Amino acid sequence: MTVPGYDPVVQGERIALVDLLDRVLAGGVVIVGDITLSIAEVDLVRVSLRALVTSISGLMEAMDDSQEYG
Amino acid sequence: MTANRGWVWMYGVTGEPPGAFADGVAGVGGVPPRTITAAGLTAVVGDVGDREYGEAALRRNLEDLDWLARTARAHHAILEAAAERGPVVPMRLATLFTSDAGVTGTLRDRADDFRKALSLIGARSEWGVKAYAVKPSDPVADPGHQVAGPEGPAAGPGAAYLQRRRAQLTASKDARSEALASARTVYAELSRFAVTSRLYPPQASDLAGQQTPMVLNAAYLVADERADEFAAATAGLTARHRFVELTLTGPWPAYSFVGEGDGPGQR
Numbered sequence: 001m002t003v004p005g006y007d008p009v010v011q012g013e014r015i016a017l018v019d020l021l022d023r024v025l026a027g028g029v030v031i032v033g034d035i036t037l038s039i040a041e042v043d044l045v046r047v048s049l050r051a052l053v054t055s056i057s058g059l060m061e062a063m064d065d066s067q068e069y070g
Numbered sequence: 071m072t073a074n075r076g077w078v079w080m081y082g083v084t085g086e087p088p089g090a091f092a093d094g095v096a097g098v099g100g101v102p103p104r105t106i107t108a109a110g111l112t113a114v115v116g117d118v119g120d121r122e123y124g125e126a127a128l129r130r131n132l133e134d135l136d137w138l139a140r141t142a143r144a145h146h147a148i149l150e151a152a153a154e155r156g157p158v159v160p161m162r163l164a165t166l167f168t169s170d171a172g173v174t175g176t177l178r179d180r181a182d183d184f185r186k187a188l189s190l191i192g193a194r195s196e197w198g199v200k201a202y203a204v205k206p207s208d209p210v211a212d213p214g215h216q217v218a219g220p221e222g223p224a225a226g227p228g229a230a231y232l233q234r235r236r237a238q239l240t241a242s243k244d245a246r247s248e249a250l251a252s253a254r255t256v257y258a259e260l261s262r263f264a265v266t267s268r269l270y271p272p273q274a275s276d277l278a279g280q281q282t283p284m285v286l287n288a289a290y291l292v293a294d295e296r297a298d299e300f301a302a303a304t305a306g307l308t309a310r311h312r313f314v315e316l317t318l319t320g321p322w323p324a325y326s327f328v329g330e331g332d333g334p335g336q337r
Contacts, residue, residue, distance in 0.1 A: 015146070017139050019198055019319055022270045022287070024142045027325030028162035029083075029187070031176055 075120040078167040080113055081148045082158040082323070083177065083184045087112040089155060097148040098141055099123065106170050108177040111184050114152050115173055118166070128164060149323040159187045159328045187328045194265060194293050195321035199304060200273075201256055201286035201314040203249035246283075248313040253286035256307050256316065263300045264290035268326045285314060289326035297321065 079098050087105050097103045097116040106113045121127060131137045145163055152158040167173050177184070261267050272284035292300045301318060308316040 015143075015319070017142070018273045019200075020142050020146055021138070022273070023196075023289075023322060023325035024145055024160075024163040026270065027289075027327075027329065028160040028165075029180075029183075029328050030162050031080075031165055031180070 191324040197320035252311040
């Protein structure tokens with residue numbers, strides 16, 4: 001990525017853990033297959049962590065009622 | 071140390087091999103990454119031991135926030151290093167295989183998906199935009215509400231208190247709905263600059279290290295040549311919407327835009 005003023009080292013230090021966990025735990029490609037660790041294990045962990053890392057509140061519920069976003 | 075059994079940790083997939091990583095680049099478990107190529111794709115992987123990354127250990131470790139933080143940062147560091155050389159499709163944290171053959175098989179089986187994902191994210195980056203509701207007690211946020219207004223001569227201290235408290239609650243409620251309305255506008259406005267976007271649930275205030283509630287936690291996939299425009303638009307919206315404070319993060323590897331299909335919240 002070539003964005004002006006972008007320094008991966010500095011950037012890495014500045015990244016908030018919560019922002020990173022949003023992405024690495026809920027984003028990315030999920031592979032399901034015999035050769036992987038049971039994804040269910042990871043999903044279980046993810047559920048408990050998501051409860052920790054994220055919260056209810058705000059826009060998500062508000063947006064459920066919103067056709068604009070539907 | 072009986073690490074006689076190991077696992078292959080998969081970071082992500084690139085089209086062209088990303089080339090040698092700089093000396094000293096260490097990934098998960100402190101191990102430098104290597105690559106596996108198959109079906110015209112390259113997987114960036116690392117070797118990790120069973121003691122820390124085996125099934126039982128992993129389940130325990132993922133619940134340990136320090137371990138999780140370290141591991142997430144190491145996973146991210148390798149993806150960032152790869153993303154500097156070209157598009158990389160990130161894998162979800164803790165994608166592990168028993169052997170290189172498993173990785174090779176996945177590259178072959180999922181080749182079309184990976185190629186599709188690579189073409190979506192090429193020359194584009196992910197940006198995060200979060201909006202926090204401005205505290206209603208902030209006079210900037212509620213100029214219409216004179217919380218400490220003059221009391222009528224007939225009002226005793228109790229009545230005055232109740233009146234103030236009511237005004238505060240109203241102000242707080244108004245500020246909150248204004249903040250949500252602003253968040254909606256911001257989300258829609260910024261979408262115009264993006265290829266696609268995704269909403270994450272707002273983060274809990276204590277974990278996010280913020281006093282004020284988060285009302286928007288969005289990710290956008292933006293063409294690299296529009297990155298400056300996107301940042302400027304974010305700054306402009308911050309100036310125009312006094313009920314929210316916006317923060318911009320990124321560029322990120324495209325974590326939020328490589329999942330299969332249109333997951334919930336993905337547009």
